[in-house]
Amino acid sequence: MTREFTIDPITRLEGHGKIQIFLNDAGEVDRAYLQVPELRGFEKFAEGRRAEDMPQITSRICGVCPTAHHMASTKALDDLYKVEAPASAKKIRELIYSTFFVEDHALHFFFLGGPDFIVGPTAPKAERNILGVLGKVGLEIGKEVIGLRKQLRELISLAGGKVIHPVFGLPGGVSRPLKAEDIEKFKAGAAHAVEFGKFCLKVFGDIVLANAAYVDMITSDAYTHRTYYMGMVDAGNKVNFYDGDIRVVDPEGREYVKFSGGDYLGHVAEHVEPWSYMKFCYLKNVGWKGFSEGGESGIYSVAPLARLNVSDGMATPVAQEAYEQFFSTLGGKPVHHTLANHWARVIELVYAAERMAELASDPEIASPDVRTIPTATPKEGVGVVEAPRGTLFHHYATNERGLITKANLIVATQGNAARTAMSVDKAARSMIKGGEIDEGMLNQVEMAFRAYDPCHGCATHTLPGQMPLIVEVRDAGGELVSELRRD
């Protein structure tokens, strides 16, 4: 009953969203779908290429999180060549990665997610934007965010080559050691980042937590889904972005499974729907039970909230304190409220900043021994990291000469795809009655998916513009009843 429709945005924007809502004969929502364009042809593109080129190639797939792809790919090469990087090289990788996390989370917190919860969800539409954020937190803070991000991005360039196309990761280590003066710059950047992180916690506390209406909204049913959660943890089950095992907890918060990245195919499966290019991840051993919640459904969630839910704590002091406040305020583990992702993101920002400071002060980070030369014949390798948006898997198989025969990526947005679809559906059901569509729905839908910080397409840059959002409502016969668009 679906027909093809042309979207006509004013500029090309990767990841434009189209929401299709199908009504039943009574005019109530039968099903709502979020459509996104998807990257095509990666597997074919990768075939026959040299495995050691993959960290450069995959980091160019996405203009948003190149460092995450670079890191996952580098770790996949370690595994492919069965080579262990020296401890110093791992620390350099993690230092660069932590720096990337701070700048990425800072951007989201203030400028991208900020309009929803700093300005406030009930503020007039005209104020719910970056200018509204500045109005609330002050111009100096805006300059501070821009200044800090610039400083951190320069650090990444210093240690890792260009920010856009990082080049530091090699199988078995990194391309060069850190110089003494670079380490000093990292220490300064880390100190700055830690102070900034504490400030962000304060902003969140003063503006969001001090306002009962905000907290009520975060915990409201409209933004709640009881699903499984997935994220990486270290040996002590603390949140880790760079390395560790993958832990999954069930909707009650109990550990469901913990596995190493190389075993992901035994645990993660992808469901395909005829209406979307997106492959929806689910837990293989629970099974796909449709877009439904609860312990019987294999749908899981990734990203900041999920990482906090799967861990037993944060490995650094200020972040740990915030972690404890998070769960005590929101009623214990696990937290099922999608909008809590914003708070979790700030806690992670603090952890990343503190981790930067620890690593920059670690004597081993100055070691010149940064590479173990691989000697094994390559066959197959898996690399996993936590991208800011969730668990990211890279998996390559090669021939004995190291040329790719098969490649598979599971990107973070796929991990959240099913849950995001449920959020859209929930918003539609609450806002459409008897075929009438409420303008407020756009807002509710946007707030729901903005909290996940999705990166649709994972392929993308843009002519700077905004994401057009088109909502089509169709009756039981597939005829267009009404259309809302923002473009």
Place this chain on the structure above:
Amino acid sequence: MGKLMRTLVLGLGNELLSDDAAGILAVRALREEMAGRADVVESSMAGMALLDVFLGYDAAVIVDAVCTGSKPVGTISELMPENLGRVLAPSPHYAGLPEMLALVDKLELDFPKKLTIFAVEVADPYTLGGDLTEEVAQALGELRSRVRVQVERWAQEEADIA
């Protein structure tokens, strides 16, 4: 007169994604001939993350691909930043130029006072590893001419003022 005008030529796109490479490929060939007159930069970054790239320049030309579906493939349009939409960022990664300009204005950042966008209509910006569509490939020369003319015009304006 004050310091020399600093001009940026920015190619946006993703080299790996078929037609999305258009902006990148168009400016790459200008790098040498523009030396001394403009900095030629290629970027795959999106939205707000691009802000760093612009800071410190007096004038900037952006070259990019667009896929509106409403014009023949290969058509070049000159877009004005103010026509790109309202100050609103409905999705995390697409806080775009309007937001950036509003922020720049509010924070009084050192952002180009002159900004022009040349956008070429493309057919397929989504397939990894594909070649440019023929019409897009043919438009690259014209894109470069437009950039040259624009940079020249700004330099002339600057000279006139001086």
